[in-house]
Amino acid sequence: MAAIPTQRESDTYARAAQGRATLPGSPMAPGSARSLVRSAFGEWTGRGLITPDAAARLRDDAMAVVSELVTNAVVHAGTDVEVAWRLEESGAFVVEVSDHHPARPPRDPAGGDGPCDVPEYGRGLRLVATFADSWGVTYRTGAKTVWARLPAGGRPEPVRPGTAHTLDAAEALAPQPQRPGVERDWLGRGALSFLAEASDLLAGQLDENLVTALTGQLIVPRLADWCAVWLEDEASARGGDGGGPARVWHASENRIEELHRALEKDPPRPRDGIRSGPEPYPWPGEALGPAGVRGSALAYRLVAGGRPLGTLVIGRCGPAGFPDEVTGLVEDLGRRVALAIGAARQYTRQVTISAVLQRGLLPGAVAEIPGMRSALVYEPCDSGGPSGDFYDLFPAGDGRWCFAIGDVQGKGPEAAVVIGLARPWLRLLAREGYRVADVLDRLNQLLLDDATEAADAAARALVAAGGRPVAPGDGPQTRFLSLLFGELTPFEGGVRCTLASAGHPLPLLLRPDGEVRTAACPQTLLGVVEDEAYVSETIELRPGDSLLCVTDGVTERRSGSSQFDDGDGLARALSGCAGLSAERIAGRIRRLVHDFGGGVPEDDLALLVLQAE
Incomplete structure (x- = not known):
């Protein structure tokens, strides 16, 4: 692949703003990189180097690309990585990710050695290519750099305010209600960034009740008009009655109570085997008022470590139903929700055991x-x-x-x-x-x-x-x-x-x-x-x-x-x-x-x- 042009090679890469950081080669590196880029866009906007509208058009794609590049570098090399980013005078965004692994010659698929991106972690580089107008790998002495360039332009989106509170962060991340055309564009451009940041948000929680609360904030109203989460303990997972939902959300708060009562009467009944979904779910039209007479609902089994932990149900009013892109995105999100619930339960068990042991000592x-x-x-x-x-x-x-x-x-x-x-x-x-x-x-x-x-x-x-x-x-x-x-x-x-x-x-x-x-x-x-x-x-x-x-x-x-x-x-x-x-x-x-x-x-x-x- 072509080497990334330097400032000497092209005036197009004249740097109006730049940043650089070294990140440890750990699972936290992609999240740290996204935070740095997000902060950079905020700084550039404050300094007048880029307009708020232009920053909004670039920011989500930039964070998705940075996340994929850092993830590939960390998983492939397992070493510390250096991330450098800059904003060109033209408004384009350029990012370079270098790992400290000794450089190796690139493999040429045409040369008979087989494709170089067979491992699962290489799949994200194809996603980078869909966002960037150019990208490549540069091999230097003792280092390898993967770079991407995002052009200026794209669809304006409102800037989401940053907030320290976890629920507020989820609400800011879940964003706007669905609108035809706009939604499909967001699914193509912003969904990866949404999923990556949602993963970071869920991964740090040690309380399963907070995990379920975050789930609702993330899904409603961006992906669905309403959703509900049922949680299962070991007894209910073996076939017992799971009871009512642990949490219910609706885009209109005055519908939540009535919807909760309707869902409580008809808990999900997963099919045999463990499958994350989606499966059709009966539409609770009477609980949704005149506008909710027609609609579709899907149930996703929340599974982690081969064990069912609960069920997520999403619903959308109207005859159109859910696009395939939404059902796939919710399935990916559901896996992360299940992992967060499993981790929270494990932590709770450890704390309980420790407390009992401490009392005995x-x-x-x-x-x-x-x-x-x-x-x-x-x-x-x-x-x-x-x-x-x-x-x-x-x-x-x-x-x-x-x-x-x-x-x-x-x-x-x-x-x-x-x-x-x-x-x-x-x-x-x-x-x-x-x-x-x-x-x-x-x-x-x-x-x-x-x-x-x-x-x-x-x-x-x-x-x-x-x-x-x-x-x-x-x-x-x-x-x-x-x-x-x-x-x-x-x-x-x-x-x-x-x-x-x-x-x-x-x-x-x-x-x-x-x-x-x-x-x-x-x-x-x-x-x-x-x-x-x-x-x-x-x-x-x-x-x-x-x-x-x-x-x-x-x-x-x-x-x-x-x-x-x-x-x-x-x-x-x-x-x-x-x-x-x-x-x-x-x-x-x-x-x-x-x-x-x-x-x-x-x-x-x-x-x-x-x-x-």
């Missing part, structure tokens, strides 16, 4: 201790998986209570495994009468033994599968745990506290006069050193004394290069809490930690205040 209630008040703050930073921080406060028998606050290396399932081991063993050993130091000794050995067994099991499984034996250090990592563990024994006039810290931020003791000191000595993390011998210390908490126990989400809270505990920051903050109740101390420390970083904490946060009364 933490105590159902915090014990009340005679002569003491306690206050707890617990804020996991990620709702999508179990936190690495945990706490406990429980009766140990014989007039004793025990408390623990710990932090596991990592998060998610690995953290859950360690917490699932540590909490029950802490309770069991404490209730069996073991001293604080002995509890840590045994828990340390338990973590080491468990990690060794896990590594041995992994090595055996690998050898059994024909892999090489695992060398020392190549297997599962040791499960580290930082822990502050203590025992509380109330006596007349106070509470005796015996405690030990294993690799954990040291507890701070606040006296009523504002004096603050550490209440334990630092020792090694649990699960690191074999046969480590831990020691404990005992202090007496008198009325008004407060003990503050935290995880490193407090001490290591960052603000730029500084941490909250730099220069004994936590001790100074606690000193200012003299005279406050346990609840108010916990609340003030939490607020100071949040304010220090100026944003949402990036680590789990847990703090426990124990105050003698």
Whole structure:
């Protein structure tokens, strides 16, 4: 193919405006490229380099072409891509997409090597050719550039306002009602851009209800006068009654309620097998008023991963029905809707499992201790998986209570495994009468033994599968745990506290006069050193004394290069809490930690205040 002309080769390519960006070779690259081009057209319009009408004529085609070129570059090469664009003085738009893959000679279909665009990803280049008056591939040293030139001209379309809100964005994208002639022209020129941007809009949603709401905004009124979405769970997908539609839209809002009632009485009945459609659907004429006596409706099964997730039904009034271009476009859109619903459901399942797991890893209630008040703050930073921080406060028998606050290396399932081991063993050993130091000794050995067994099991499984034996250090990592563990024994006039810290931020003791000191000595993390011998210390908490126990989400809270505990920051903050109740101390420390970083904490946060009364 011909090489793209340079400015020296043709004055036609004199650049009145230009831009360039490097994008990572990922599925997000086409969407990023479209955003850049959209912004460029807005800038050019604002600078008077192109009229709003001319920008509207070019913008949709430009974004579709950029999307196809970037998609082909990313899928073909799998590397970072460079996108360059410019607006010529003539009003034409030129875009070049270069990947960083080593250049290879172009294959000549006439030379007997076969066509070069057999893979599915090459199909889009033929779409580029239908938009561009010229396009080609230029091979340079170490790079390949695919370019296209869109001429000025075309049908004017109104500029769609940009908006940050998701539903507003969908409404702006779904555009104008159908009109003969105009619709066919849009289907030929703007449908690709519409489908690409709709895909981006749907792909970022993690709530299936929002996905269905976006679906209606995208389809009505551009593609249909009304539409509805039925959602299926596993039971209904196996043949149960799907019930009424989850969402119903109509171009006239006063028709939605009546249409919903009519559709509820006649849910779609998909044929055997999984087919995305379209299939005829009974026309609910009575619910659409005098103008809706005649019309046609089509049902599309929403399928993702081989599983039916629901049904999309679209309807259009009048005898003309749906053009083939619309039915094909809605089928493509339906596939993307199904993928978004499937992803949202998977996310919801993961969040639910994580929440159930998290509840099982933490105590159902915090014990009340005679002569003491306690206050707890617990804020996991990620709702999508179990936190690495945990706490406990429980009766140990014989007039004793025990408390623990710990932090596991990592998060998610690995953290859950360690917490699932540590909490029950802490309770069991404490209730069996073991001293604080002995509890840590045994828990340390338990973590080491468990990690060794896990590594041995992994090595055996690998050898059994024909892999090489695992060398020392190549297997599962040791499960580290930082822990502050203590025992509380109330006596007349106070509470005796015996405690030990294993690799954990040291507890701070606040006296009523504002004096603050550490209440334990630092020792090694649990699960690191074999046969480590831990020691404990005992202090007496008198009325008004407060003990503050935290995880490193407090001490290591960052603000730029500084941490909250730099220069004994936590001790100074606690000193200012003299005279406050346990609840108010916990609340003030939490607020100071949040304010220090100026944003949402990036680590789990847990703090426990124990105050003698």
